[in-house]
Amino acid sequence: MIKVHHLNRSRSLRILWLLEELGLDYEVIRYERDAKTNLAPPELLALHPLGKSPMIEMDGRLIGESAAIVEALCAAHGPHLVPDRNADAYTTHMELMHFAEGSVMTPILLNLYTGKLGEAAAPLQPRIQGELTSHFAYMDQMLRPSGHYVLDDLSAADIMLSFPATVALRMGRGADFPKLAAFVDWMNARPAFQAALAKGGGD
Numbered sequence: 001m002i003k004v005h006h007l008n009r010s011r012s013l014r015i016l017w018l019l020e021e022l023g024l025d026y027e028v029i030r031y032e033r034d035a036k037t038n039l040a041p042p043e044l045l046a047l048h049p050l051g052k053s054p055m056i057e058m059d060g061r062l063i064g065e066s067a068a069i070v071e072a073l074c075a076a077h078g079p080h081l082v083p084d085r086n087a088d089a090y091t092t093h094m095e096l097m098h099f100a101e102g103s104v105m106t107p108i109l110l111n112l113y114t115g116k117l118g119e120a121a122a123p124l125q126p127r128i129q130g131e132l133t134s135h136f137a138y139m140d141q142m143l144r145p146s147g148h149y150v151l152d153d154l155s156a157a158d159i160m161l162s163f164p165a166t167v168a169l170r171m172g173r174g175a176d177f178p179k180l181a182a183f184v185d186w187m188n189a190r191p192a193f194q195a196a197l198a199k200g201g202g203d
């Protein structure tokens with residue numbers, strides 16, 4: 001059975017969501033962030049040198065990195081969630097799968113960390129806020145008329161972009177980006193997403 005090493009309040013929720021959408025049997029091993037540092041507990045370091053979540057165990061192998069996990073699960077159990085390799089949409093799929101961790105998380109994390117510095121970070125703020133706006137605007141613009149990324153129904157890119165989209169709304173950017181807000185509403189209304197939330201511990 002697939003095992004998910006799941007950290008509370010983390011990117012790992014999207015892996016639980018994907019597993020629920022695919023109707024697969026899986027086991028969740030839960031880890032709690034340290035109340036003071038917000039970091040993962042050392043038990044995750046025993047599994048992998050980075051000690052981060054998500055990680056899954058599938059077919060005798062430990063896999064880290066959300067996008068790699070999503071690709072591996074789709075290849076094994078959900079090929080309909082990824083466009084055909086010869087289709088033009090496959091290139092968009094690749095762009096968005098990489099964008100979700102490789103691009104938009106940079107200003108999100110800079111905003112989080114510099115937020116702890118108060119006034120000392122003031123000179124950096126215009127640049128960070130500008131990058132957040134351009135990345136969220138891109139995510140809003142890339143939504144198709146169907147309300148999805150890449151395909152006209154759920155796809156792997158929707159799963160990956162659900163995390164930064166949720167962050168955008170939590171940061172109060174929903175009014176600026178109504179299509180992104182509608183995407184997050186649609187996700188929250190999915191029974192599979194609610195089941196994932198419950199299995200992950202509710203946060």
Ligand SMILES: N[C@@H](CCC(=O)N[C@@H](CS)C(=O)NCC(=O)O)C(=O)O
Pocket residue numbers: 007009010011012038039040041051052053054064065066067101
């Ligand atoms: N690029 C990685 C990022 C993994 C990551 O940073 N996970 C966070 C949770 S959102 C984590 O484990 N943080 C706890 C820590 O760094 O101690 C991925 O997509 O899986």
